[in-house]
Amino acid sequence: MRTRTVPAARRALPVGLAAALAVAAGLTAGIPAPAAAAVPTTIPLTFTNSSGRSEPVYIYNLGTLLSTGQQGWADAGGVFHPWPAGANPPAPAPDVAIAGPANGQSKTIQMPKFSGRLYFSYGQKLVFKLATGGLVQPAVQNPTDPNHNILFNWSEYTLNDAGIWLNSTQVDMFSAPYGVGVKSSNGTVKSTGHLKSGGYQGFYNALRAQPGGWGNLIQTRSDGTVLRALAPGHGIESGALPATAMADYVNRVWSKYTTSTLTVTPFTDQPGTKYFGRVSGNVMNFTNSAGAVVTSFQKPDSDSIFGCYKLLDAPNDLVRGPISRTLCAGYNRTTLLTNPNQPDAGGANFYQDAVTNQFARNVHAQMADGMAYAFAFDDVGHHESLVNDGSPQQAYVTLDPFN
Template sequence: MSLQGKLLAPLVTALLVATGFTATGAATPATAAVPSTVPLTVTNNSGRGGPVYLYNLGTLLSTGQQGWADAGGTFHPWPAGGNPPTPAPDAAIPGPASGQSTTIRIPKFSGRVYFSYGQKLVFKLTTGGLVQPAVQNPSDPNRNILFNWSEYTLNDAGLWINSTQVDMVSAPYAVGVKAGDGSVRSTGHLKPGGYSGFFGALRGTPGGWANLVQTGPDGSPLRALAPGHGIESGALPRTVLDDYINRVWQKYSTSTLSVTPFADQPGTKYYGRVSGSTMDFTNSAGAVVTRFQKPDSDSVFGCYKLLDAPNDLVRGPISRTLCAGYNRSTLLVNPNQPDTGSAAFYQDAVTNQYARELHARMADGKAYAFAFDDVGHHESLVNDGNPQQAYLTLDPFS
């Protein structure tokens, strides 16, 4: 999968939701007509001085064109790029100063709202489209810029907006949506001390996890790379999860792993057993429906490669469930997946420490620490079929 494909994993999940399927199989309800744009209010509670820049980038769902939206929600397609990449048009929108708010309008996009502190981000265009920031690459021009982004889908069925940490933990923020009845739901806030606590915990975890932290010229943390990017950049050993993966493989060579991927379809079950070099899954009639090679750490962290999850109703849902179980290290303690609660998550000595430390510090316990953190509804996402207002809150660095 391409870098962009890995980056957009939670957005793909949002699209699955938007089209009527979630990781647990729940269908979204029918809704009233959604307006062509929705106001997004960005509030700066960061306490940081200096300018903030906003960017609203994505795919216009009505045409499939990629581009950007200005503050009023008007779409602008990207011009043709080049090889080597050429500078993209300046899509920056002035953001709010500390203690203030700015309201922009978001169109029917599958996209991202980026925000950066202190300086503008660098975007370029290739012949294949927009080049997203990739700060696991030390030569990326955005490496020393403090920034983050939220992903959203606004379509005729409603708004889905998340606070994502699939690629990195960086500048803290939360998202929210106001429903047609006036109620507001939000997610993404850290507990008091959660930001500094997360970086401190990661730095104190042996085995290479401290190497995920990237600092600025002044030594302050800019971000922590997600472990898949850590493997890609050489910061984290490729074998970091091997011991756990090996134990799972051994266990299910002599016992059965049951997967019930859809919460509203308890009768739909698949049964996994290791047979030679593969874990084979059968349906209730005993027919093999799909099989997986033994995954490596990168496949687990990225929920791709050897744990690929196509948008179907068999392999994809099984893979998503496996991915969640490996990352949360619950496959050895519970042969019936997915787990209904979080009490057993991240308890093995070999686990996704990045996800563990992040979830422990979220105010509501929810995060998008890996692509399919929505299995069991542990993701930091809010949605509404009749959205009146969206919110992005830049939180304190505490």
């Protein structure tokens, strides 16, 4: 089993950081970069515990300073502290837990300017260790991970001079429910990530009823507590889901585009930039409008699709990365057979094939606003559970009910 150290994630950059850097580079349409003075050094972050649970809550604010690349943690006052040196084998990290609010209460801490994760756990503190390469994050697809039997979840964020990007994420697992929000300088509050009424149990019930081993993604503690459902890529890694889960769909895609063309228009603000995919043997080649091959993809396996990596690697460039992001979204949402022009941004045709990412389908189906980060590039077409603001005054994380 793999362990993970920051910033080893399957997507090339954390979601918020990728968005922030895109703004800085002028690559993201419609999100202007405001003056640095619009964003204070820290902003308040209010955790509200509406979970209905009696266990104590612990909060962790862990991340990386974008200016230096230094990894560390922030205390309740928003002061950044670098991690001490790691070891091999990994050594215990300092206890940096912040006592969270009891059920029915709120607690406000300060959020500094860095890119990181806001972990929260119920009943027990999380176990973090430091390797020579950095912080080892929980990897609960590994049954020997010390956090395997702890109920926890996390949000990702970037706060910098251009604003805040704060999301709820299910890229690695679906677990303790929560939503995120941000208040702008004009007083308006944007929020996302909240489940429908009954959505928490509804998700697990739907996954259990899904044939093909999808219910095996659910992990339950010995006392009967449902802890989480692994994302399907981790399910393949742990043996909970067949490695061939998407094989039939991939075979049909491969057959279709042997004799027809898949057109990818990866930038909404550049409709003239198009790439054309055709299959030849075990390779899908993409050409530009001049007919030159710009990149090629081998026939992907299920793990590459669910993780948007390996055979669907997406470097932070302007050609292969954007094409790969689009392909990854099309495979997970199973729109490649029904629409030869990608991305399919509408949503109505997502997850309609009998062979699809059932985890992502059910996550989106249970969200109050339909938005989620159920796989790494769920932001293609803007279906992600993300709040962004160029002049944030306050951020929010709400721990939602489990019923």
